[in-house]
Amino acid sequence: MDGMQASTSHEEIQQAHSTHAGPSASQIDTSSNIVSLTDEEVRQACYAYANEFCSYGTRFIRDATLTELQNDCAFHYKLETLIEKRETVCKGSICKGSVRLWHEGTNVPESADFGDPWEVPVNTEDGTLDFTDLELIKPGSVSIRDCETCLGKKGRRCFICWGSGYEPCFQCKGTGKTSDYALCRGCDGSGKRSCMECLFKGGMLECKTCKGNGKMMYEKQLIISRKVHADDFISYSSNLPANLIQDADGQELLSESGNRVEPISSALNRAINEVSSALIVKHNQTLTDEKIIAQRHSLRAVPYTKVSYTWRNKKGEFYIYGLQKKVYFQEYPEQWISNLLTSGMNKYSEKSEGAPKAPSAPPAESPPQLRTISVNLPPLTAKELREACYAHAKENICYGSRCIRDMVLTDIQHECLFEYVLQSLCEKRVCEETTTPYFGQKIDGPENGPALHLSEIPISPPEEIVEKQIKTDIPHSSYVKQCGTCIGNKKVHCATCNGNGKVVCGRCGGRRNSNATCFTCADIGMEMCMTCIGIGRTECNTCNGHGKVIHSKTVIVIWRPVYENVISNPANLPKELIPKVNAKEIFREQGKVLQPVNVVPPKEINRASALLIGRHLAFTTEQVVLQRHILRVIPVTKAKYTYQGEEGEFFVYGFERKVYFESYPNACCGCCCWWW
Numbered sequence: 277m278d279g280m281q282a283s284t285s286h287e288e289i290q291q292a293h294s295t296h297a298g299p300s301a302s303q304i305d306t307s308s309n310i311v312s313l314t315d316e317e318v319r320q321a322c323y324a325y326a327n328e329f330c331s332y333g334t335r336f337i338r339d340a341t342l343t344e345l346q347n348d349c350a351f352h353y354k355l356e357t358l359i360e361k362r363e364t365v366c367k368g369s370i371c372k373g374s375v376r377l378w379h380e381g382t383n384v385p386e387s388a389d390f391g392d393p394w395e396v397p398v399n400t401e402d403g404t405l406d407f408t409d410l411e412l413i414k415p416g417s418v419s420i421r422d423c424e425t426c427l428g429k430k431g432r433r434c435f436i437c438w439g440s441g442y443e444p445c446f447q448c449k450g451t452g453k454t455s456d457y458a459l460c461r462g463c464d465g466s467g468k469r470s471c472m473e474c475l476f477k478g479g480m481l482e483c484k485t486c487k488g489n490g491k492m493m494y495e496k497q498l499i500i501s502r503k504v505h506a507d508d509f510i511s512y513s514s515n516l517p518a519n520l521i522q523d524a525d526g527q528e529l530l531s532e533s534g535n536r537v538e539p540i541s542s543a544l545n546r547a548i549n550e551v552s553s554a555l556i557v558k559h560n561q562t563l564t565d566e567k568i569i570a571q572r573h574s575l576r577a578v579p580y581t582k583v584s585y586t587w588r589n590k591k592g593e594f595y596i597y598g599l600q601k602k603v604y605f606q607e608y609p610e611q612w613i614s615n616l617l618t619s620g621m622n623k624y625s626e627k628s629e630g631a632p633k634a635p636s637a638p639p640a641e642s643p644p645q646l647r648t649i650s651v652n653l654p655p656l657t658a659k660e661l662r663e664a665c666y667a668h669a670k671e672n673i674c675y676g677s678r679c680i681r682d683m684v685l686t687d688i689q690h691e692c693l694f695e696y697v698l699q700s701l702c703e704k705r706v707c708e709e710t711t712t713p714y715f716g717q718k719i720d721g722p723e724n725g726p727a728l729h730l731s732e733i734p735i736s737p738p739e740e741i742v743e744k745q746i747k748t749d750i751p752h753s754s755y756v757k758q759c760g761t762c763i764g765n766k767k768v769h770c771a772t773c774n775g776n777g778k779v780v781c782g783r784c785g786g787r788r789n790s791n792a793t794c795f796t797c798a799d800i801g802m803e804m805c806m807t808c809i810g811i812g813r814t815e816c817n818t819c820n821g822h823g824k825v826i827h828s829k830t831v832i833v834i835w836r837p838v839y840e841n842v843i844s845n846p847a848n849l850p851k852e853l854i855p856k857v858n859a860k861e862i863f864r865e866q867g868k869v870l871q872p873v874n875v876v877p878p879k880e881i882n883r884a885s886a887l888l889i890g891r892h893l894a895f896t897t898e899q900v901v902l903q904r905h906i907l908r909v910i911p912v913t914k915a916k917y918t919y920q921g922e923e924g925e926f927f928v929y930g931f932e933r934k935v936y937f938e939s940y941p942n943a944c945c946g947c948c949c950w951w952w
Contacts, residue, residue: 310349311579313596315342318583321596325603333610340587347581350512350521350597351529353540353548355573357505357559361566362393365499368492393498394567418495426483430490437471439479445469461785502569505559509551514582516595516604524598526578533572536560540575548575651862651875653911655690656928661915664928668935679919679942686923687916691847693929695859696873696881697906698840698888701741702898705730706832707750714824719754727753727829735833737901744835754828762816764823770814773805777812835901838892842884847912849927850936857930859908866904869893873907881907 313321319337326332422428433439444450445467448460452467459465474481482488510518530540539553552573560568580597587609595604656664662680669675707730728751738744758764769775780786781797797803804810815821843854863873872885885905892900913928919941927936 310347311581312347313345313581313601315345317601318342318345318581318596321601321603322594324601325605326608329608332608336587336608336610340585342583342585343591344584345581346584347579348512348514350510350514350516350526350578350580351545351548352508352510352521352526352576352578353551353555353573354506354508354576355537355552355555355559355571357571358502358569359505359566360500360502360569362396362498362500364393365497366494367497368494370487370489370492396498418493420491420493423483423486423490423492425485426490428490429483430486430488431480431483434471434474434477434479434481436473437479441471441474441477441479442468443471507555507558509548509555511545511547511551512580514580514595515606516580516597520597520602520604521578521580524578524602525600526576526598528574528576530575531572532574533570535570536568537571537573540573543575651692651909653690653692653909656688656913656933658685658688660933661685661688661913661928664933664935665926667933668937672940674943675940676942679940683917683919683941685915685917689847689914691912691914693847693849693854693910693912694844694875694878694881695854695908695910696842696844696884696888697908698885698892699741699904699906700838700892700900701737701902702836702838702892702895703737703901704834704836704898705733706834708830708832709827710830711818711825711827713818713820713822714756714826715820715822719756719826719828720749720752721754721756722752725752727751730831733831735831738835741837741902741904742835743837746833747830748833750829750831754826756824757827759816759819759823759825761818762823766816766819766821766823767813768816770805770808770812772807773812775812777805777808777810778802779805836898840888840892842881842888844878844880844884846878847914847927849912849929853927853929853934853936854910857910857932857934859910860931861906861908863907864904866902868902869900870903870905873905875907 322337323334326334326337423430426432434441437443445452445460445463446469447462448454448467450467452460452463452465454460460467463469471479483490486492508522510521512521537556539556540549541553543549556571556573559571578598580595582593582595584591584593590609592609594606596602597604665680666677669677669680730750733748733750735746735748759766762768770777773779779802781794781801781803783796784794784799784801786801793799805812808814816823819825843851845851845854870889872882872889875881889903889905892903910930914925915928916923916925922941924937924939924941926938928934929936
C-alpha cells in the first residue's frame with residue numbers, strides 16, 4: 277500500500293451531497309477495461325516516444341521483431357479526507373498603538389465563548405474564507421502588557437560589552453601600550469574601543485520580541501486549520517514503476533464524495549475491496565482535536581501492454597501504458613551518444629600510432645555458486661548443564677547451590693544463534709575542474725584523443741574494504757586558456773594599498789599635526805607600500821605571472837565501506853548478553869558480487885542475506901566494487917526445570933558456557949550473606 281500526500285484543494289472534495297460518476301460500487305467490473313493493441317499501434321507509440329529525445333534512433337523500432345504482446349490493466353484507488361483541527365492559544369503580537377477586537381473578515385459574535393472550540397460558529401461554505409491557519413480572536417480578550425523579554429525597557433544589555441559601550445582593544449589587549457611600551461595607535465592608549473555590536477547605542481540593543489516598543493498585545497485566539505490527507509493503492513502485476521501509473525491517464529470507474537464514504541465491497545478485484553475498507557477505517561480514526569469534514573474516493577483503470585521484442589539477437593521488453601499510449605523503456609536499446617563515443621574511440625585507436633588505447637572494462641567475475649552451510653555443534657548433557665550452573669553460582673556470593681542439585685530438568689532445547697555480517701565497498705566518482713599555471717609545458721589535450729568518461733578511467737579499487745579517496749586527471753581533458761583573474765595582464769592591483777602604492781604611516785598612524793616630527797614619513801602621513809614596492813600592482817597568484825592557465829578535469833574517486841548485520845535469535849536470548857560472549861566464524865567469502873548464503877537452518881539468515889545484498893547492489897549514485905560476508909554462530913541451550921513445585925528456565929550460551937537466570941531460584945540476598 278503506497279500512501280502519498282496530494283495537493284488537492286479543500287473546495288474540490290467538500291461537497292454538500294454525494295455525487296457519483298460512472299457505475300455504482302456493486303456494478304464495478306474491473307475485468308473489462310483491458311485495451312488490446314496491434315503491432316502497428318505499438319510501433320507508432322514508439323516512434324512518438326523516440327522523437328522526444330535527440331539521441332534515440334528509430335532503426336530499432338522498424339527492424340525489431342515483436343514476439344509477444346501481453347495486455348493487462350492496473351487499477352488505481354485513491355482516498356482523500358479533508359480534516360479540520362481547532363485549538364485555543366494565547367498569542368502575543370507587537371503593539372503599535374491600535375487594539376484589534378476581532379480578526380478582519382471573520383465576524384465572530386460578541387457572545388462567542390472559546391470554552392469548546394467546536395461550538396464556535398464558522399461559515400464553512402464561504403468560498404472566500406481561507407481555512408489555512410485561520411485565526412479568530414475572542415472579543416474582550418485583548419490586553420496590553422509590558423514585554424516579558426525586556427520588562428518594558430524596550431531593549432536589553434549588549435552581550436559583548438555588558439552595557440558599558442566599550443570593549444578591550446584587540447591590538448594592545450586592553451593595556452593601552454604595544455610590546456615596545458609605545459602608545460597603542462588603535463585605542464590612543466586608553467585600552468578600550470567602542471563596541472561594534474551596540475555602536476552609538478549606549479550599550480543597549482533593541483529587544484527582538486517587541487521591536488523596541490516595550491509593550492506587547494496578548495489575545496486569546498482560536499486557530500482553525502485544514503489539511504487534506506490522501507492515500508492511494510495500485511493493483512497490478514508487472515515491473516512498471518508505480519509513479520508512472522499514478523500520473524497516467526485512465527478510465528474513471530468510480531468517483532464518490534460526501535461527509536463520509538462507504539468502502540467498495542463488490543468490485544471483482546478483491547484487493548481493491550480490502551484496501552478501500554482498510555484505508556477508510558484508517559482515515560476515520562482521527563484525533564480528539566480533529567474532525568472529518570468531507571471524503572472522496574475514486575477508482576481508475578489504467579491499461580498497459582507488456583511488449584517483448586528481439587533485436588540484433590538480443591531480447592528485451594518495454595511497456596505502453598495509459599490512454600495516451602505512453603512508452604517506458606528501462607534502457608533504450610539504440611542510443612546514439614554512447615554509440616558515437618565508442619566508435620570514435622575505436623577509430624582513433626586504429627589510426628593513431630602510439631596513442632593510448634581506450635581502456636576496456638575488466639572481465640566480469642563469474643558469481644560464486646550457492647553454497648549450503650550446515651552447523652553441527654555437540655549438544656550439552658544434563659551433567660554439563662549442572663556444572664555450568666555450579667560455576668555460575670560460585671561467581672555470585674548470594675547464589676546457593678542446593679537448587680542446582682535438587683532441580684528436575686524437564687526440557688532441554690539446543691539452538692544456534694547466527695550473526696550474518698555484510699560489508700560492501702562502494703565506489704563513487706565525482707568530476708571537478710582544476711586550474712594550474714601554464715608556462716609552456718606539454719599538456720594532454722583533445723588533440724591526443726577524445727576525453728574518457730568517468731566510468732572508463734582505469735582505477736583499481738583497494739584490495740580491502742577500507743575508506744579511501746584519490747584524485748587523478750582525466751586523460752585528454754586539458755586545454756590552455758587566458759587567466760581569468762588578471763585577464764592575461766600577469767599582474768593585479770595590490771590588495772594592501774588598493775593600487776595606490778602608498779599606505780598609512782605605521783609609526784605616526786597618519787597624524788601629521790602632532791608636535792613631534794615623524795622620521796618615517798616626514799610628516800606626510802603616508803609611506804611606501806612594501807608589498808608592491810610602491811608600484812601598486814603585484815604578480816597574479818592564479819597564473820604566477822604567466823597570463824595563462826591550464827584547465828583540466830580531475831576525477832575524485834571515493835571508496836566508502838557499508839556495514840550491516842542481522843542476528844537470528846530463535847531461543848529469545850536477551851540481546852544485551854550476545855556481545856558478552858565470543859562467536860565462532862563458520863563462513864567467510866569475499867568477491868566483487870556475492871551470492872546469498874544458504875544455511876541449514878535457519879531460513880531467516882538466507883532471506884536477510886538476499887535482502888542485504890540486493891539493497892547494496894541497488895545503490896544509484898555508487899557502485900559496489902567489493903563485498904565480503906561473514907557468518908558467525910553462538911551455541912545456546914534453553915533448559916526448563918522444576919524446583920520446589922515452581923517451574924522456571926535458564927540459558928547456557930556461548931562457547932564459554934555462561935549461564936543466565938531471569939530469576940535465580942535460590943538467591944539469599946538480604947539474609948545470611950549479610951552476617952559476617
